[in-house]
Amino acid sequence: MSTDLHGQVPDDADTVLLLIDVINDMDFEGNEELLKRIEDVGKKIRELKRAAKAAGIPAVYVNDNFNRWRSNFHSLLEHCLNDNVPGKILAELLKPEKEDYFVLKPKHSGFYCTPLEILLDHFHAKNVILTGFAGNICVLFTANDAYMRGYNITIPSDCVDSNTTEENEASLNQMKKLCKADVRKSSEIIKDMIKQEKQLKTDQNQPQKIEKKTAGDKKKT
Numbered sequence: 105m106s107t108d109l110h111g112q113v114p115d116d117a118d119t120v121l122l123l124i125d126v127i128n129d130m131d132f133e134g135n136e137e138l139l140k141r142i143e144d145v146g147k148k149i150r151e152l153k154r155a156a157k158a159a160g161i162p163a164v165y166v167n168d169n170f171n172r173w174r175s176n177f178h179s180l181l182e183h184c185l186n187d188n189v190p191g192k193i194l195a196e197l198l199k200p201e202k203e204d205y206f207v208l209k210p211k212h213s214g215f216y217c218t219p220l221e222i223l224l225d226h227f228h229a230k231n232v233i234l235t236g237f238a239g240n241i242c243v244l245f246t247a248n249d250a251y252m253r254g255y256n257i258t259i260p261s262d263c264v265d266s267n268t269t270e271e272n273e274a275s276l277n278q279m280k281k282l283c284k285a286d287v288r289k290s291s292e293i294i295k296d297m298i299k300q301e302k303q304l305k306t307d308q309n310q311p312q313k314i315e316k317k318t319a320g321d322k323k324k325t
Contacts, residue, residue, distance in 0.1 A: 117227045121156045121163045123149065124214060124236030124243050126198045127181050128168070130191030138237075138267050139190050146197035149235045149263045152290045152297075153198070156233070159300040164223065165206040166214035166236075166246065177206045212245040221253065231256040233293070234285075235263035240275035251283040260290035 126149065130139060153163055167177060184195035200206065207220045214220050224232070232255045234243055243264050250257055259279055266272035279285040 117160065117162050118229055119161050119231040119233065120224060120227055120229045121153060121161050121233045122166050122214060122235065122246065123153070123163060123198065124166045124234060124246055125168050125238070126236050127165060127177070127184055127195055127200075128191045128237060129184050129187070129189035130194070131189050134267050135190060137269075138265060141265055142191065142237075143193050143197070145237075145263060145265045146194045148260070148290050150197050152233075152235065152260055152263055152294060155294040155297040155301075157201075157203075159297040160304045161233075161297065161300075162227065163200075163204045164220070165200055165204060166218075166220060167206060167208055168242065169208050169210060177208055209242075212242045213249045214242070214246040215249040215253070216245075224255070229255070231258065233258045233260070235260060237265055238271075239264040239266040240271040241266070244275045244279060247279045247283045247285060251285075257283055257285040258293060259285045259287045260293050261287050263290050 126146070130142065156163060165177065167180065169180070181195060181199070183189070184191055185199070205223060207214065207218050207223065209216065209218045209220075211217065232250050234247055234250070234257060236243055243259070247257055247259065257279070259276065261276055264272065264276065266275060276287050280287045
């Protein structure tokens with residue numbers, strides 16, 4: 105396997121945020137109950153993503169191609185943003201930034217027939233944070249495959265949703281029990297990210313302090 109992704113991957117990141125099927129037109133049968141909640145869930149994911157970015161945690165959009173075999177991620181994004189689809193609000197809330205990554209998946213799991221595992225290996229990631237839709241299908245399948253590959257899994261319970269609240273709660277319980285997932289509210293996970301952000305700033309400032317001290321020593325000499 106190549107160890108070079110042509111400079112497109114940052115330095116080591118032991119934790120990676122996965123946004124599963126958030127670029128989604130949500131135009132499917134039985135979407136009525138879910139559509140009432142997607143804006144609130146989208147806002148929670150956006151808040152979590154911002155905290156992750158500040159803490160140096162990269163974001164990867166793991167998105168279904170929705171059987172658009174001649175399409176790509178940017179075409180899907182344009183479809184969700186510009187066409188009058190139920191999921192437009194999600195695309196507006198969670199529009200990717202230039203430093204984000206994306207992986208297209210043909211099936212339910214983010215790992216099946218995709219380069220996700222290769223990307224995580226290049227990050228040297230040990231931990232994955234799973235968000236998105238649907239909790240009882242694509243998030244669940246991705247969590248299962250992540251667990252089998254030895255990743256530590258965190259799932260913000262208010263950043264995952266399914267067609268019904270009952271299905272979503274059952275899937276969260278299953279991922280907690282079978283995949284040993286850390287299932288908590290996003291507000292608690294953000295607190296951990298803020299601590300990581302402070303540590304990151306400390307680490308970034310440390311070399312500068314050493315350089316200033318060295319420069320001062322030279323002047324004395």
